[in-house]
Amino acid sequence: MRIVGLTGGIASGKSTVSGLFRSSGVPVVDADLVARDVVKKGTPGWRKVVNAFGDDILLENGEINRSRLGQIVFSDPAKRQLLNRLLAPHISSGIFWEIMKLWVKGCKVVVLDIPLLFETKIDRRTKPIIVVWVNPETQLQRLMTRDGISEEEARNKINAQTSLDWKKTKADIVIDNSGSIEDTRTQFQNVLKQVTTSLSWKEFAFSRESVAVVLFSLFIGAWMLHSRI
Ligand SMILES: CC(C)(COP(=O)(O)OP(=O)(O)OC[C@H]1O[C@@H](n2cnc3c(N)ncnc32)[C@H](O)[C@@H]1O)[C@@H](O)C(=O)NCCC(=O)NCCS
Numbered sequence: 001m002r003i004v005g006l007t008g009g010i011a012s013g014k015s016t017v018s019g020l021f022r023s024s025g026v027p028v029v030d031a032d033l034v035a036r037d038v039v040k041k042g043t044p045g046w047r048k049v050v051n052a053f054g055d056d057i058l059l060e061n062g063e064i065n066r067s068r069l070g071q072i073v074f075s076d077p078a079k080r081q082l083l084n085r086l087l088a089p090h091i092s093s094g095i096f097w098e099i100m101k102l103w104v105k106g107c108k109v110v111v112l113d114i115p116l117l118f119e120t121k122i123d124r125r126t127k128p129i130i131v132v133w134v135n136p137e138t139q140l141q142r143l144m145t146r147d148g149i150s151e152e153e154a155r156n157k158i159n160a161q162t163s164l165d166w167k168k169t170k171a172d173i174v175i176d177n178s179g180s181i182e183d184t185r186t187q188f189q190n191v192l193k194q195v196t197t198s199l200s201w202k203e204f205a206f207s208r209e210s211v212a213v214v215l216f217s218l219f220i221g222a223w224m225l226h227s228r229i
């Protein structure tokens, strides 16, 4: 199985590109969705967050007030690190199980859309790594428009992440999303070809088919021994 890493900066266009993968039939695991699941009311992740940040970050229905928690962690590096540390194991295992489900279905190529790919060191498990890059002015504007937030809040969110230019230097493939969606779609067609080329031997070894072949061979071997053929 090939696990493609898809990352970038906040509002750089990861979801836009992952949408293009989905429409082309390539399954996507969205780490932001996993991160939401692991803090649903009553889960171990939720308990840890409430113990660390207090009841003030809860809505009336007991769910986490994400916008309130975001204001806290995006303006305070120590609190952000604390939240990352509390949730990292839950997010990693959530991602693992999502990938396992796709493996069981026999998927050969899976895209992992994850903002903190390098920070969580999950980049070691993904190949190739795609970075969705955007120029800083466009990123700021798109973030302010999408989230309806002030320039200061948007800058806090951008500065809470490793620089997008640094991530670009670590990429196998860069998609420049500073232009129009059409522009991005054109770049995407080439990327899709690169990502869906036939699997290497190492990737094949981790595919469902290869495990089936190994199990089948073991079964035949055991049966021949048992029958003394
Ligand atoms: C702080 C929270 C509550 C804000 O929630 P909100 O719904 O407003 O934003 P959402 O989850 O959709 O994230 C939006 C974007 O913010 C950025 N972001 C999220 N968490 C972080 C973080 N810990 N550090 C840096 N950037 C982050 C990412 O680019 C992400 O795509 C939420 O993002 C969260 O729980 N973050 C910690 C979990 C995490 O690390 N998520 C990233 C997945 S690897």
Ligand SMILES: Nc1ncnc2c1ncn2[C@@H]1O[C@H](COP(=O)(O)OP(=O)(O)OP(=O)(O)O)[C@@H](O)[C@H]1O
Residues within 6 Å of the ligand: 008, 009, 010, 011, 012, 013, 014, 015, 016, 017, 032, 115, 142, 143, 146, 177, 178, 179, 180, 181, 182, 184
């Ligand atoms: N090429 C583009 N032209 C115009 N708008 C765009 C383009 N690409 C993305 N956008 C818009 O920019 C915003 C950010 O894009 P998107 O949500 O895909 O980013 P993201 O990297 O997934 O963000 P996050 O890190 O917050 O999850 C969205 O409102 C999206 O519609």
